[in-house]
Amino acid sequence: DVKVTQSSRYLVKRTGEKVFLECVQDMDHENMFWYRQDPGLGLRLIYFSYDVKMKEKGDIPEGYSVSREKKERFSLILESASTNQTSMYLCASSFNLAREIRGNTIYFGEGSWLTVV
Amino acid sequence: SQQGEEDPQALSIQEGENATMNCSYKTSINNLQWYRQNSGRGLVHLILIRSNEREKHSGRLRVTLDTSKKSSSLLITASRAADTASYFCATNSGAGSYQLTFGKGTKLSVIP
Numbered sequence: 001d002v003k004v005t006q007s008s009r010y011l012v013k014r015t016g017e018k019v020f021l022e023c024v025q026d027m028d029h030e031n032m033f034w035y036r037q038d039p040g041l042g043l044r045l046i047y048f049s050y051d052v053k054m055k056e057k058g059d060i061p062e063g064y065s066v067s068r069e070k071k072e073r074f075s076l077i078l079e080s081a082s083t084n085q086t087s088m089y090l091c092a093s094s095f096n097l098a099r100e101i102r103g104n105t106i107y108f109g110e111g112s113w114l115t116v117v
Numbered sequence: 118s119q120q121g122e123e124d125p126q127a128l129s130i131q132e133g134e135n136a137t138m139n140c141s142y143k144t145s146i147n148n149l150q151w152y153r154q155n156s157g158r159g160l161v162h163l164i165l166i167r168s169n170e171r172e173k174h175s176g177r178l179r180v181t182l183d184t185s186k187k188s189s190s191l192l193i194t195a196s197r198a199a200d201t202a203s204y205f206c207a208t209n210s211g212a213g214s215y216q217l218t219f220g221k222g223t224k225l226s227v228i229p
Binding site (some may be wrong): 004033035040041043045050058073088090092104105106107108109110111113 | 150152157158159161162165188190205207209216217218219220221222
Protein backbone atom coordinates (compact mmCIF):
# COMPACT_ATOMS: atom_id res chain seq x y z
CA ASP A 1 0.00 0.00 0.00
CA VAL A 2 1.05 3.53 -0.70
CA LYS A 3 2.07 5.42 2.37
CA VAL A 4 2.28 9.19 2.61
CA THR A 5 3.51 10.22 6.02
CA GLN A 6 3.24 13.70 7.45
CA SER A 7 5.63 14.19 10.29
CA SER A 8 3.41 16.21 12.58
CA ARG A 9 -0.25 15.63 13.20
CA TYR A 10 -0.86 18.64 15.44
CA LEU A 11 1.24 21.77 15.82
CA VAL A 12 0.80 25.03 17.68
CA LYS A 13 3.10 27.87 16.63
CA ARG A 14 3.41 31.52 17.43
CA THR A 15 2.91 34.36 14.96
CA GLY A 16 6.15 35.10 13.16
CA GLU A 17 7.71 31.68 13.74
CA LYS A 18 9.17 29.71 10.86
CA VAL A 19 7.28 26.47 10.43
CA PHE A 20 8.32 23.32 8.60
CA LEU A 21 5.82 20.67 7.60
CA GLU A 22 7.47 17.49 6.37
CA CYS A 23 6.04 14.83 4.10
CA VAL A 24 7.52 11.53 2.97
CA GLN A 25 6.12 9.02 0.48
CA ASP A 26 7.34 5.49 -0.09
CA MET A 27 6.01 4.73 -3.58
CA ASP A 28 8.64 6.40 -5.75
CA HIS A 29 6.05 8.91 -6.96
CA GLU A 30 7.28 11.71 -9.16
CA ASN A 31 4.59 14.19 -8.13
CA MET A 32 4.03 15.62 -4.69
CA PHE A 33 1.52 18.20 -3.54
CA TRP A 34 0.66 20.42 -0.60
CA TYR A 35 -2.98 21.42 -0.07
CA ARG A 36 -4.67 23.32 2.67
CA GLN A 37 -8.22 22.59 3.68
CA ASP A 38 -10.53 25.09 5.34
CA PRO A 39 -14.25 24.83 6.17
CA GLY A 40 -16.37 26.08 3.30
CA LEU A 41 -13.38 26.47 0.99
CA GLY A 42 -12.53 22.86 0.26
CA LEU A 43 -9.03 21.84 -0.76
CA ARG A 44 -6.79 24.48 -2.26
CA LEU A 45 -3.46 23.68 -3.86
CA ILE A 46 -0.50 25.57 -2.41
CA TYR A 47 2.44 24.11 -4.33
CA PHE A 48 3.30 21.00 -6.23
CA SER A 49 6.45 19.37 -7.45
CA TYR A 50 6.83 17.03 -10.42
CA ASP A 51 10.48 16.18 -9.87
CA VAL A 52 13.36 16.69 -7.50
CA LYS A 53 14.18 20.38 -7.11
CA MET A 54 11.23 21.29 -9.34
CA LYS A 55 8.24 23.19 -8.01
CA GLU A 56 5.25 25.05 -9.32
CA LYS A 57 2.85 27.40 -7.62
CA GLY A 58 -0.67 26.30 -7.02
CA ASP A 59 -3.67 28.49 -6.35
CA ILE A 60 -2.56 30.01 -3.04
CA PRO A 61 1.26 30.08 -2.79
CA GLU A 62 1.55 33.42 -0.98
CA GLY A 63 3.22 33.08 2.40
CA TYR A 64 4.55 29.60 1.65
CA SER A 65 7.60 28.03 0.10
CA VAL A 66 8.54 24.42 -0.57
CA SER A 67 11.61 22.27 -0.84
CA ARG A 68 12.15 18.99 -2.66
CA GLU A 69 15.74 17.86 -2.32
CA LYS A 70 14.94 14.15 -2.48
CA LYS A 71 12.29 12.36 -4.48
CA GLU A 72 10.53 10.94 -1.45
CA ARG A 73 10.39 14.12 0.61
CA PHE A 74 8.46 17.34 0.11
CA SER A 75 8.57 20.10 2.71
CA LEU A 76 6.22 23.02 3.15
CA ILE A 77 7.70 26.09 4.80
CA LEU A 78 5.87 28.99 6.38
CA GLU A 79 8.56 31.65 6.55
CA SER A 80 6.70 33.78 9.09
CA ALA A 81 3.55 32.13 10.34
CA SER A 82 0.40 34.21 10.60
CA THR A 83 -2.95 33.49 12.21
CA ASN A 84 -4.65 33.22 8.81
CA GLN A 85 -2.45 30.21 8.11
CA THR A 86 -4.21 28.25 10.82
CA SER A 87 -5.55 25.31 8.86
CA MET A 88 -5.31 21.63 8.05
CA TYR A 89 -2.48 20.89 5.65
CA LEU A 90 -2.58 17.82 3.44
CA CYS A 91 0.36 16.35 1.61
CA ALA A 92 -0.23 14.07 -1.37
CA SER A 93 1.68 12.23 -4.05
CA SER A 94 1.06 10.55 -7.39
CA PHE A 95 2.80 8.96 -10.31
CA ASN A 96 3.58 10.96 -13.37
CA LEU A 97 0.54 10.88 -15.64
CA ALA A 98 2.38 8.97 -18.34
CA ARG A 99 3.22 6.17 -15.92
CA GLU A 100 -0.07 5.97 -14.11
CA ILE A 101 -2.13 4.07 -16.62
CA ARG A 102 -5.16 4.18 -14.41
CA GLY A 103 -5.14 7.94 -14.20
CA ASN A 104 -3.34 10.26 -11.84
CA THR A 105 -4.79 8.98 -8.61
CA ILE A 106 -3.54 11.03 -5.70
CA TYR A 107 -2.60 9.46 -2.38
CA PHE A 108 -2.98 11.61 0.69
CA GLY A 109 -1.34 11.74 4.07
CA GLU A 110 -3.38 11.99 7.24
CA GLY A 111 -3.06 15.76 7.50
CA SER A 112 -1.33 18.20 9.81
CA TRP A 113 -3.43 20.52 11.93
CA LEU A 114 -1.59 23.80 12.37
CA THR A 115 -2.73 26.44 14.81
CA VAL A 116 -0.96 29.81 14.77
CA VAL A 117 -1.52 31.89 17.89
CA SER B 118 -9.37 27.60 -8.85
CA GLN B 119 -12.41 25.49 -8.04
CA GLN B 120 -13.52 23.24 -10.84
CA GLY B 121 -15.94 20.75 -9.35
CA GLU B 122 -18.93 21.74 -7.30
CA GLU B 123 -20.67 19.08 -5.28
CA ASP B 124 -24.36 19.09 -4.56
CA PRO B 125 -25.83 18.88 -1.98
CA GLN B 126 -23.41 20.37 0.52
CA ALA B 127 -24.82 18.09 3.21
CA LEU B 128 -26.94 14.95 3.10
CA SER B 129 -28.47 12.98 5.95
CA ILE B 130 -30.05 9.57 5.36
CA GLN B 131 -31.06 6.46 7.26
CA GLU B 132 -28.92 3.36 7.19
CA GLY B 133 -29.92 1.12 4.30
CA GLU B 134 -31.02 3.98 2.05
CA ASN B 135 -29.17 5.01 -1.07
CA ALA B 136 -27.14 8.22 -1.14
CA THR B 137 -26.65 10.25 -4.29
CA MET B 138 -24.17 13.07 -4.62
CA ASN B 139 -23.66 15.21 -7.68
CA CYS B 140 -20.71 17.07 -9.09
CA SER B 141 -20.67 19.72 -11.79
CA TYR B 142 -17.58 21.09 -13.46
CA LYS B 143 -16.77 23.83 -15.92
CA THR B 144 -14.11 22.80 -18.42
CA SER B 145 -13.47 19.66 -20.42
CA ILE B 146 -11.75 16.88 -18.50
CA ASN B 147 -9.57 13.81 -18.98
CA ASN B 148 -11.04 12.05 -16.00
CA LEU B 149 -13.07 12.64 -12.87
CA GLN B 150 -12.36 11.05 -9.54
CA TRP B 151 -14.25 10.68 -6.29
CA TYR B 152 -12.55 10.76 -2.91
CA ARG B 153 -13.76 10.17 0.60
CA GLN B 154 -12.59 11.89 3.77
CA ASN B 155 -13.40 10.72 7.26
CA SER B 156 -13.55 13.52 9.79
CA GLY B 157 -10.11 14.94 10.51
CA ARG B 158 -8.31 12.50 8.23
CA GLY B 159 -6.76 12.52 4.78
CA LEU B 160 -8.63 11.80 1.56
CA VAL B 161 -8.91 8.32 0.15
CA HIS B 162 -9.41 7.59 -3.54
CA LEU B 163 -12.67 5.77 -4.31
CA ILE B 164 -13.12 5.58 -8.05
CA LEU B 165 -12.00 7.12 -11.31
CA ILE B 166 -14.06 7.53 -14.46
CA ARG B 167 -12.50 8.57 -17.73
CA SER B 168 -14.05 11.10 -20.07
CA ASN B 169 -14.96 8.38 -22.58
CA GLU B 170 -16.80 6.31 -19.98
CA ARG B 171 -20.40 6.82 -18.93
CA GLU B 172 -20.75 4.59 -15.91
CA LYS B 173 -18.52 2.70 -13.55
CA HIS B 174 -19.13 0.41 -10.59
CA SER B 175 -17.06 -0.54 -7.59
CA GLY B 176 -18.76 -2.56 -4.89
CA ARG B 177 -21.65 -0.45 -3.55
CA LEU B 178 -20.46 2.60 -5.52
CA ARG B 179 -21.82 3.63 -8.88
CA VAL B 180 -20.46 6.63 -10.72
CA THR B 181 -21.93 8.19 -13.82
CA LEU B 182 -20.45 10.83 -16.06
CA ASP B 183 -22.28 13.06 -18.52
CA THR B 184 -19.71 15.11 -20.38
CA SER B 185 -22.39 16.96 -22.35
CA LYS B 186 -23.77 18.33 -19.09
CA LYS B 187 -20.38 18.48 -17.40
CA SER B 188 -21.68 16.55 -14.45
CA SER B 189 -21.11 13.36 -12.51
CA SER B 190 -22.97 11.53 -9.80
CA LEU B 191 -21.85 9.17 -7.07
CA LEU B 192 -24.39 6.67 -5.79
CA ILE B 193 -23.77 4.69 -2.62
CA THR B 194 -26.26 1.87 -2.32
CA ALA B 195 -27.47 0.31 0.94
CA SER B 196 -25.62 2.88 3.00
CA ARG B 197 -24.02 2.03 6.33
CA ALA B 198 -23.14 4.18 9.32
CA ALA B 199 -19.48 3.68 8.37
CA ASP B 200 -20.15 5.54 5.10
CA THR B 201 -20.49 8.76 7.11
CA ALA B 202 -17.82 11.03 5.65
CA SER B 203 -17.27 13.89 3.24
CA TYR B 204 -17.12 13.05 -0.43
CA PHE B 205 -15.20 15.09 -2.97
CA CYS B 206 -15.10 15.03 -6.72
CA ALA B 207 -11.86 15.98 -8.43
CA THR B 208 -11.21 16.67 -12.08
CA ASN B 209 -8.15 16.33 -14.21
CA SER B 210 -8.09 18.41 -17.34
CA GLY B 211 -5.47 18.84 -20.03
CA ALA B 212 -2.97 16.40 -21.38
CA GLY B 213 0.03 16.02 -19.11
CA SER B 214 -1.72 17.83 -16.31
CA TYR B 215 -0.42 16.75 -12.92
CA GLN B 216 -3.09 18.46 -10.96
CA LEU B 217 -6.47 17.49 -9.70
CA THR B 218 -8.92 20.24 -8.87
CA PHE B 219 -11.22 19.43 -5.99
CA GLY B 220 -14.74 20.55 -5.21
CA LYS B 221 -15.85 21.61 -1.74
CA GLY B 222 -17.41 18.27 -0.90
CA THR B 223 -20.67 16.75 0.24
CA LYS B 224 -20.94 15.86 3.90
CA LEU B 225 -22.85 12.60 4.21
CA SER B 226 -24.34 11.48 7.51
CA VAL B 227 -25.78 7.98 7.70
CA ILE B 228 -27.98 7.54 10.74
CA PRO B 229 -28.04 4.03 12.26
